[in-house]
Amino acid sequence: MLNLNIWREYLVLFLIGGIVYVLIEISYRGYSHISMFLVGGLCFVLISSLNEFPFKISLVLQMIISCLLIxxxxxxxxxxxxxxxxxxxxxxxxxxxxxxxxxxxxxxxx
Incomplete structure (x- = not known):
């Protein structure tokens, strides 16, 4: 089971990702939707997890994986x-x- 510090880290990443995603969308098209907060938070957590693999993933490969995930x-x-x-x-x-x-x-x- 994940310890409390990891859950807090994921929560903070989720909140940051959700807020930033909504703000980018509002600045780009003038409005957003609550579903985009959830999408942004999930994407941010998953993308940040790419650095948690036991082996190193190149930056270019991380970018490709991130694009496909999003x-x-x-x-x-x-x-x-x-x-x-x-x-x-x-x-x-x-x-x-x-x-x-x-x-x-x-x-x-x-």
């Missing part, structure tokens, strides 16, 4: 929030190279 979490969240719950938080269906209107290549690499 895109995957965005896809899962989009399917739940936008398709199943019909909240229509975002829609990439008009973008080239989109998948189900929930993720697109342009958003994944910028």
């Amino acid at each position: 895109t995957g979490i965005e896809l899962i969240t989009g399917i739940i929030v936008n398709i199943f719950l019909h909240l229509n938080v975002w829609d990439y269906s008009l973008e080239k190279f989109n998948f189900l209107g929930q993720i697109c290549l342009k958003a994944s690499i910028t």
Whole structure:
């Protein structure tokens, strides 16, 4: 079982990631949604965990893994929030190279 200090660290990382993600989204498009706080927090925790592996991962590989993690979490969240719950938080269906209107290549690499 993880000790209390690790849980605190993950909580702080989750809160920082969630807040920063929402602030970036607000500065970029003028609004956000609570689901983006959860996505940002989860992404931040998972990305920070890449340094916890017993072997060293190069920075370039960490960046690629991070991009794939974020895109995957965005896809899962989009399917739940936008398709199943019909909240229509975002829609990439008009973008080239989109998948189900929930993720697109342009958003994944910028």
